[in-house]
Amino acid sequence: MAGLTRATSLGNSKASAAIVSALGLTQIVGYGTLYYSFSILAPGMAQDLGLTLSQVFGVFSVSLFIGGLSATYIGRQMDRIGAATMMTIGSPLAAFTLAICALSPSVTVFAAAIILLEVSAGMVQYQAAFATLVENNPRSASRNITYLTLIGGFASTIFWPISAALAVHLNWRDIYLVFAGLNLFLCMPLHFWILRVGKAGSSADPTIRARETVVGAIASHRRRRVMILVSFAFAILGFTLSTILAHMVPMLGNLGLGAAAVVIGSLFGPAQVLSRLINMIFGKSLPQPALAVLSAVLIALGVLILLMTGHWLPGAVAFAICLGLGSGINSIVQGSLPLYLFGSEGYGAITGKMAASRLAVSAGAPFVFAALMENIGLSFALALNACLGLVSIAAFIAVAAYAKASGTPTD
Template sequence: MSSAAVSRLIIPVLGLGMIVSFASSYYLLGVLADPLAAGAGTTPRMVFTALSGAFLVSAALSPFGGHWIDRRGGREVLSAAAMIFALALTLLGLAREPVAMVAGILLLGAGMGVGLYGPAYAVLVALHGEAAKKPITAVSLLGAFGGALGWPLTLVMIETLGWRGACFVWAGAHVLLCLPLYWAVLPDGRAGGRPPASGRVRWDGTMIRLAVLFAGAWWVATAMSAHLPRLLTRLGLTPAEAALAAGLMAGAAIAVRLIVLAAPGRGSPVVAARAATLLHPAGALVAFVGGKATAGAVALGQGAGNGLLAVASGVLPLHLFGRENYGARQALVLTPARFVQAGAPVLYGMVLDRSAGLALLASSGICLVMFAMTFGLRPKPGL
């Protein structure tokens, strides 16, 4: 295969890797928790407690993963992550007691810490430099199908192969599909072409603003992924209607990425991120005022806003700081987000127990703080 043909496969391969990685980690326990808990002799609450621990492991490893990307390139990091995911999923599939189950979930956290969007975006920045916005958007678009397809695919596997079989199939997808494709298609980061690195990345006002922006975004996104159907039932929908309306969130996230991908690309990423922070509050306001008839607006607003911010997490560090130390910088500004998301399901659930209105007010308030953080974001001199 010619080098040009291989180059054209980079975005599809990265997108496929993100679909498999998200579906088999971040979105896995949404449908696997109950049978996994029963098979390991514990409760679903223990499963989700372990998942919170996995988010903390992910946060702790994220800065290391960023420096690893800058030193060795995205191909090596993604390949290692595929092996970590496969080992974690195999351990879960074999788990017959709580200790093994918890170990498997925590190992999933290690995979998430080094193997989600960060190294994929770093590959694209190494290849395209400041022109990587469109490729990042394309990979983010494909990765969104990890959420849209992950739950139904895992459910089908559970129904046909059992929950252990589902774990083994996802493990096999990492080893037999993703890993060979990474090595066959992605460039070797050690052979040159990596973004330049010049010393340690230091915090400044812009990075603090980005960290607060994305910490809020991830907190709200994690809270919504855990509680959106329940929130919608509090707004008057039946459980079946709530499940259907919640599905609008994934559809909106995919649709908004398609729009960004099709756009000419001359707009400011900062302005796009600023607009994205207002979409959840707008949907929440419509849903709260309209009640049952307009409850789906909160799912649409959250999905569209989160879709734009997922792209921004890759584009804004590049837009504001350039290629230099991209992997380490992007990982560093997202590290607080990984920590705060661990507490989102519990804390938002406590607020939702009080009332749906208070819950919408809390998540919208966080989005308004994010909105404020977008002011003062300017590219460093010389970019």
């Protein structure tokens, strides 16, 4: 019996590693094609559609807002039919909406397609991927989330240069058709394979599955209060981060860094990966709430560095590295902090509610930041961003205090 248990454990470990690797690849493509490429392609979209750059980012902000509102529903459906099933449905939907964007004959069709694109993004990006890992093995999910984000952190490093290189030879419509093919012919088969592997593993001994359940650290009478506070903290930090990520390369270029802007922006991805690697090796003893505080501190510090150093090249490099380190940890805690605080029961619905508030608040970030830069100036926009980062630090410190007061989760 012991031998059978060890064999089962080894098989589950290999299956988990394969699932994490497959999800890592789909997250690179998902974030690269559905999010990071937009800031590179937005100027071409504006020129082609007869819009200002602010108007294009306004459409993007509306799509992020509606996509955020859909996160709660998507989270409930992940609990009902399975997160891997939602990802398998989301990949062809993302491909379809990318194609509609590429073929859009008018601003109205383009705007509708961009909105639907962000809804499909919620079905294939981290929210769904984290839920898939919790669904597959709750006990190892926190560790696997770190492994997944370690791989997914290369999305910006890979797709900012790819998008910029493609934009030299193709227009934005052709590039979106290429991206549609990646989602349809690469991501969808991988998500379907993960779905099949998950179904094969669901026949395991139910008593073993019951023992794999994770119990949260927060007492039941405090859950609602802490959930609101965590959602607020993630929402404010998400706004701070989204304003920068949506404009990072063009913003650095406007500071006078020229061609170096793309290179500096590309440091963001490796810094994300580095933070996750450090956390994987040395962060096992650090509680998830403390990691959340650290992520907010690094993001706010990065913005302050850019604000103080302007076009100074070493300062811009330090900004990109700090922002990447903070963003890398933030991606981990978006999945692992709710699991630590509230447990694995109803994980999809819980993270769906949090994602809804985070994405809805972050939705206005690209438009607001673009409007502030154009009408008031980059320095004021960065100063406001830094202040919001400080608010998120305070909120996460409060979450850590609640978690400490409630004690340690039961294994």
